Amino acid sequence: DVKVTQSSRYLVKRTGEKVFLECVQDMDHENMFWYRQDPGLGLRLIYFSYDVKMKEKGDIPEGYSVSREKKERFSLILESASTNQTSMYLCASSTPTGELFFGEGSRLTVL
């Protein structure tokens, strides 16, 4: 079974803090993704990576950055958290044919 593990299930941070969300997959997938999910807006792609050290912006990259130093690990960074970044963050990896496998999600609250 594909396993995608996100480091934190629940986080509470203050405005302006730097936030790291870590994601690890164990299936040797090339592609990894970060989404956020908000009620009424569905899943929106923040960034994705198709290889180590390669990244591409998704639909809503503003306020976020990513790091992919190793194939199995894809990190999402909020340089200065803001209240509008309160959301559920979902990491995923995908097979070459596009099937996505998600982690359990990280629910971030920014106060």
Added chain:
Amino acid sequence: RKEVEQDPGPFNVPEGATVAFNCTYSNSASQSFFWYRQDCRKEPKLLMSVYSSGNEDGRFTAQLNRASQYISLLIRDSKLSDSATYLCVVNRMDSSYKLIFGSGTRLLVRP
């Protein structure tokens, strides 16, 4: 017009019923289509890929209609455990990596 549109529901059906959902997509060049299932406060999980010729997996049947640009999901003999939100997913023309998620159709199966 949204790139991927779904009826949000909820569809409220009795156990044993047959229920069908449609999902329309706007990009005629889309090549990859999927149905995901998401339980409340959980991550989405792949239910099935949708192939041009249609495909079946137990009680679930997926169809693709390229001419009318929609995909469908049919669930036969509904179980209580089928209660969930069903997400339609389509790839973007500009990148096979970029998948667009519909907002989901909520299904409630009652005893």
